[in-house]
Amino acid sequence: MGTASGIIRALNSGVKHLAVKRFTLRYPEEKLKFAGDGYQFDPSTGVGIAGLKGRHMLFHDHCTGCQLCSIACEGVAEAIAMVKVPEERKQNKKSIMPQIDYGKCVFCGLCVDACPFYALYMTNDYELSSFTKEGLIYTPAQLQVKPYVSQDSEIQITDRGATHG
Ligand code: SF4
């Protein structure tokens, strides 16, 4: 009796879920859409702008080489090294900019909070895997390239629960 009622309960539950839309994404063919362009920080107001803490974006025309991002990271992960860049910019006398090792970075965003010159943001790019450790080190030249992030599936919340388009 117990076994029969268990089977009926299981079947009943299975039938109910036939009508529920699948929630899991077929990654990597489908990717979730995030709100915003990634985590940013406005030093003039001291307010963070919510967003995904993914791969950084470095604006060479704003970076002064002040090293504050690197200092902020020292107590966290030591993921930032200040390196020489070939270009000469008026605002960056030493011609140094941050290089980030994603083998060490914990994506806390403290370096973004520390930058007073709107030079360092985070993006929605989270696909950073590499076959080598060296491949996880992003130079200032790589960090200035805006990543292409495909995001095709949006979360939809209905009376019947959460799903995605
Ligand atoms: S986000 Fe990464 S690089 Fe920036 S402070 Fe945190 S650990 Fe360091």
Ligand code: SF4
């Ligand atoms: S990214 Fe910002 S904090 Fe880091 S060196 Fe450049 S200006 Fe300074």
